[in-house]
Amino acid sequence: MIDAVRDPVPQVTTAGEYVASLRDVRRRSGLTYREVAQRASAAGHWLPPSTLATMLGRTTLPRERTVTALLAACGTSAPEIERWLDLHRDIEARLCEPMRPTGRPASGESTHPAPPDSAPVAVEATGPRRSTDRPRSARRRLPLGALALVGALTVGALLPAGDGMTPRSSGTGSSGPCPLVLRQGMYGPCVLDLQERLAASGLRVPVDGWFGPDTTSRVIAFQALHSLEVSGTVDRQVLDALQDSAVSPVAWTENRISKYLRARFPEDPSEAVRLARCLSGLDPLRVEVTADGSRRWGLFQFSDTELSRLGVDRRTALDPGWNIGAARDIWARTGDFRHWTCVSSV
Template identity: 40%
Template structure:
């Protein structure tokens, strides 16, 4: 008699192996989703786009995308006046610098993880400030000697924006309505935070004016004002 054929087990083993691999794949996917939801680093499931893998570690000048749009929306929520257009330009950077300064962060204008988290956790209005109309009225009240010229110079320097802050090539900055230089602030006994206070800034600028009774501290803007007045 011929020997009986052995049982055919290979198909069953293959099916079992496939089932094990499939279960492992599902488990890995669920674990990955859980990790993403818990630390916010792999996606935007927690609603914090800037902290997701869809955005670079540092959002900075020149970038233009949904990450910048999110950043601008958060700055606007903090009281900042700026266009929410998804393009990281000079105004967006100025708002970032002021937000960082008022949040106790390094005011370098680049949005790193600490700045991102501070923006999401912010519950106040650190970017609230005066309107250009209010700035204009206060300049005229302080610079009684030559109010229109003072307004014109401030408009040239900062567009009457109390939160204007522009960088210099030597890592210093100019601050506020009259764009007071870091070195000038030290001489006046003031701080960057004070320079962003429009009333303090305007009165400090008048102190500079009173030393010479002219606008020589703002030569470029004074020339521009005089040229515009003649035309």
């Protein structure tokens, strides 16, 4: 069971601060977007990962039902959820304050005077009101609609600036502005869509909306496997290849890899398995990017330089049979595993 969010409901006054507090709730829960969606569904709510990523990537108030779903999935108690919703309504009401007439009406005047002369032209151009007694919820529609439009234009607000924007299908039937190039460090629904496409292609990756090292590793592996330029960034060519990819990588399970390692290294099978696990987590498609920008490939993490010297392309390096065979050749020359150095953090 998740340790429910114990921090008190934040004392915030703006929509942006409110959303930032919701991001903190999700982060403290330790759940990925996919896990939040699953737990929300189990609690009777509907909150797809893409919706969650969009909500937390904006600076405008989300819908109350999505707030409820997120908080329930993260283990927040019902009374605390209600307090979050009360705060949501208070902020929403403050957002509508500029649309309310100010000052006391003079004697005999209507209690709902027309907007002041300083009101935006767009508001005045909507024509005379049909009724001067509309409820407050009706008066909110215009500003909230405007805020929703602004939110839609700022979905990528947390993505680094500098890249042009282009409409792209989100994979869920909708489209939205995404950078022309996705790269490590970015965050949001566009990254979530990328991760879902990578997973669909057979590459296991956390689907959490964050373009971190794991996503970079999978992007590089995909590029190598499909003979694309190995850059670790995602442009239209990579997205098209992901869309058209019909062949999933052949997956070797950890059990199969362990058995194969023991068979190829009968002199020291336990150390062979330990070393490969330390280097790559027994993940044959693991790619690590070093501090100098070079890369290491596969189970035994052969470097770019080693692959060049061996005359092997990167796709071959990700084949577990070749990778283990190359490691065996090195062991045969040295008689041990001194070629590699890896100290497990466990």
